[in-house]
Amino acid sequence: MLHFRIPYLILSSCLLASTWILPGCTPAHKQMQNPGSTGSAVDINLLQKFKPAFTVALYNTTVEVAGNHLSGLLLIKKMPDSSTRMVFSNEMGFTFFDFEFAADGTFKVYSIIKKMNKRSVIKTLQHDFELVLMNRLEYSKASVNTNEGLTYFIFPQTRGFNYYITNQSGEELVRMERSTGKKTVVEAIMKNYIAGIPDTIGITHKTFEFTIGLKRIER
Amino acid sequence: MHKIILVILFLASGLMSEAQYPGYSPVNDMAKFKTTFTAASQKTTSVKADFTQDKNLSMLSEKITSRGNFWFKKDSRVRMEYNQPFKYLMILNRDKVYIKDGQKESRVSTRSNKMFQQINKIMVDCMQGTMLNNTDFKTMIFENRNSSLVELTPVTKAMKELFRSINVIIDKKDFSVTSIQMLELSGDNTIMRFTNKELNAALPDTLFDIK
Numbered sequence: 001m002l003h004f005r006i007p008y009l010i011l012s013s014c015l016l017a018s019t020w021i022l023p024g025c026t027p028a029h030k031q032m033q034n035p036g037s038t039g040s041a042v043d044i045n046l047l048q049k050f051k052p053a054f055t056v057a058l059y060n061t062t063v064e065v066a067g068n069h070l071s072g073l074l075l076i077k078k079m080p081d082s083s084t085r086m087v088f089s090n091e092m093g094f095t096f097f098d099f100e101f102a103a104d105g106t107f108k109v110y111s112i113i114k115k116m117n118k119r120s121v122i123k124t125l126q127h128d129f130e131l132v133l134m135n136r137l138e139y140s141k142a143s144v145n146t147n148e149g150l151t152y153f154i155f156p157q158t159r160g161f162n163y164y165i166t167n168q169s170g171e172e173l174v175r176m177e178r179s180t181g182k183k184t185v186v187e188a189i190m191k192n193y194i195a196g197i198p199d200t201i202g203i204t205h206k207t208f209e210f211t212i213g214l215k216r217i218e219r
Numbered sequence: 220m221h222k223i224i225l226v227i228l229f230l231a232s233g234l235m236s237e238a239q240y241p242g243y244s245p246v247n248d249m250a251k252f253k254t255t256f257t258a259a260s261q262k263t264t265s266v267k268a269d270f271t272q273d274k275n276l277s278m279l280s281e282k283i284t285s286r287g288n289f290w291f292k293k294d295s296r297v298r299m300e301y302n303q304p305f306k307y308l309m310i311l312n313r314d315k316v317y318i319k320d321g322q323k324e325s326r327v328s329t330r331s332n333k334m335f336q337q338i339n340k341i342m343v344d345c346m347q348g349t350m351l352n353n354t355d356f357k358t359m360i361f362e363n364r365n366s367s368l369v370e371l372t373p374v375t376k377a378m379k380e381l382f383r384s385i386n387v388i389i390d391k392k393d394f395s396v397t398s399i400q401m402l403e404l405s406g407d408n409t410i411m412r413f414t415n416k417e418l419n420a421a422l423p424d425t426l427f428d429i430k
Contacts, residue, residue, distance in 0.1 A: 056281065058283060058304075060305050060320075060321070062320065062321070062323065069323055069325050071307070071318075071320040071321075071323070073283060073305070075276065075279070075281060075283065077279050077281060079279070085278075085279055087276055087279065089274060089283075091285070091301055091305070091307045091309075091320070092272070092309075092338065092409065093272060093274040093283075093401065093409025093411075094334075094338075094381070094401070094403070094409070095403055095405060095407055098278075098405060110278070110405065111403075111404070111405045113380075113381075114380050217304045217305055218304060219283075219284070219304050
């Protein structure tokens with residue numbers, strides 16, 4: 001019995017490691033190369049220029065979730081204490097949620113309607129917006145790899161990784177991904193930056209039907 | 220001694236009302252107001268107006284302003300068309316709701332969607348003058364020289380989760396709604412102000428069609 005259990009435990013550990021620890025083992029990024037090894041090192045700090053420089057921005061918002069359509073307005077504001085507040089309301093002004101992403105990486109829910117007040121919903125929204133805000137990235141732990149003409153900036157998270165994928169030179173942000181290490185769970189885009197603020201933001205979940213589309217509104 | 224305390228309490232309650240809504244004092248004869256208001260509202264068969272909506276985010280010191288056109292026709296038909304700074308159309312036709320945001324169209328039954336049911340009821344009640352009969356709210360009425368303020372405080376659990384109160388300002392001249400103020404639990408509020416009002420204009424039924 002013990003003989004069967006040990007290989008099984010090793011296999012489980014490897015699977016666990018490949019899921020949460022080793023990005024190199026992930027099927028999607030098996031072919032990645034460290035650009036340093038090809039003599040064309042990419043500075044990881046290149047990514048900083050894609051971090052949205054929100055002052056205050058209002059977005060027309062559409063949400064598709066499990067066959068349901070929802071629309072409204074998302075206000076994003078950088079507060080004097082450097083935290084970022086996000087308030088989502090419907091067109092008639094009724095607030096769905098009010099979140100705070102503090103400068104130190106902490107997260108606070110100021111208000112949320114009862115229907116959305118579930119741990120899983122809040123966690124999903126928190127992680128989705130953190131991917132876009134780029135506010136919890138530890139550059140000291142990050143790595144850069146290349147694959148098929150794209151540059152991957154890889155940031156380990158508590159669970160899984162955030163990938164910021166640019167063109168080879170790092171001048172254009174192609175997409176962002178949140179991954180368990182085994183598979184991509186969220187894909188996102190940020191496009192058409194004006195004064196450091198993206199005009200278009202899209203977040204798509206790959207494991208269930210949930211998309212968020214943001215289009216900036218001129219006020 | 221008891222009489223003195225009662226007089227002080229009475230005066231204090233009057234002062235508190237003044238403080239709550241500056242310039243307004245409480246209406247003591249609610250029954251009379253209700254009779255007059257209901258009678259006047261019954262004469263209103265349609266309303267056409269422009270509106271400006273301000274959502275005030277108190278903690279963020281931000282205001283989101285939007286503008287559009289509003290139509291109401293008896294019974295229970297409302298069309299709201301937001302034009303600035305975004306396009307959004309909502310038609311309430313009895314128990315059906317039609318929404319167009321951007322290119323996306325949706326049709327909802329208020330029977331299956333509680334939030335739309337409540338929005339529908341509040342909006343129609345305000346226009347039809349039946350808000351004083353809405354058992355979801357406790358009603359207080361205040362007035363000044365030109366207008367009456369109807370304060371609707373939720374009493375049902377469902378409404379308490381959505382609003383702290385809804386205040387409706389009514390023009391004393393024609394008993395039409397001048398503004399609706401929705402106060403949320405967070406302290407944020409949304410004020411919808413109606414201007415260029417036309418009462419009893421001929422409005423085609425097609426404005427409220429839900430195909």
